[in-house]
Amino acid sequence: xxxxxxxxxxxxxxxxxxxxxxxxxxxxxxxxxxxxxxxxxxxxxxxxxxxxxxxxxxxxxxxxxxxxxxxxxxxxxxxxxxxxxxxxxxxxxxxxxxxxxxxxxxxxxxxxxxxxxxxx
Numbered sequence: 505x506x507x508x509x510x511x512x513x514x515x516x517x518x519x520x521x522x523x524x525x526x527x528x529x530x531x532x533x534x535x536x537x538x539x540x541x542x543x544x545x546x547x548x549x550x551x552x553x554x555x556x557x558x559x560x561x562x563x564x565x566x567x568x569x570x571x572x573x574x575x576x577x578x579x580x581x582x583x584x585x586x587x588x589x590x591x592x593x594x595x596x597x598x599x600x601x602x603x604x605x606x607x608x609x610x611x612x613x614x615x616x617x618x619x620x621x622x623x624x
Contacts, residue, residue, distance in 0.1 A: 508516075524532050 520532070521529060
């Protein structure tokens with residue numbers, strides 16, 4: 505944004521030494537450094553607030569889209585009754601899960617929780 509080259513910086517330093525004087529230059533540089541640090545902290549705080557607002561807006565948008573998709577899926581596929589059509593499709597899947605999902609007793613760690621299988 506502000507492209508200051510070496511020659512421009514040298515010119516600024518020479519003008520500052522002439523205008524302020526070599527005796528007051530350290531105090532002026534300290535004051536300028538404090539102001540620059542203060543402005544950086546304020547801009548960082550402002551930027552963090554803007555980023556938080558953008559993340560919240562994106563999160564709300566994603567939640568809205570998720571709700572819409574969930575509603576569309578629930579309308580397209582209503583919950584089937586227990587003995588309804590589709591129960592036959594689920595039976596082989598749960599039977600195969602019961603047969604192959606149990607690890608041997610030696611291969612299982614104590615810290616791993618054992619989850620119950622869904623009813624067939």
